[in-house]
Amino acid sequence: MGNNRNTVIRSMHDVGLSAWFGGALMGAVGVNGAAADVDKPTERSSVASAGWGKWSPVSTAAIAAHLIGGTGLLIAQRKRVRDQPGAMANTIAKTAITGAALAATAYSGVLGTKIAAAGPVPVEGATEPSPDTTTEVATAQRQLRVLQWAIPLLTGVLVILGAQQGEQQRPPRGLRLITRATKNDPLRLARRLG
Helix, strand or coil: CCCCCCHHHHHHHHHHHHHHHHHHHHHHHHHHHHHCCCCCCCCHHHHHHHHHHHHHHHHHHHHHHHHHHHHHHHHHCHHHHHHCCCHHHHHHHHHHHHHHHHHHHHHHHHHHHHHHHCCCCCEEECCEECCCCCHHHHHHHHHHHHHHHHHHHHHHHHHHHHHHHHHHCCCCHHHHHHHHHCCCCCCHHHHHHC
């Protein structure tokens, strides 16, 4: 990546994060929402579990791409992160939020596995127990109700912080004007100042 362009690792970082965010949000709205529409209450959690099970390998690949890309960007941009005002704070915040999103995603998977293993338990929806739901499944569902929104929230914040870092990498306005003014005639600025 010769000329300070990190297109491949930046793409891995951004596309991975986009899939993580979008998949989590679609799952909360689409998969979990659709499960509540299944006629038989004892099939609702298994429908949601099947949907999340199909998404899980893709989600894992997306998260891995994001982490590999993020690590690559951090290595490639380490001097900027160290020296540029605000870049270190942004990087620390992104790292902490990424850790929280990873923990929430992993724990969500554990809870989903617990619900799936319980078999055909009557529920109102993927994250809503019914009065007939077992205590163990109901507890897991209540936790998933929070996590289903926490994951897109955390990953959405990561998207915003990534945009902020992109803005930090842009040259200051004055430098852009000087560059534009001297593009065709490098001595033009010297004549104007002299």
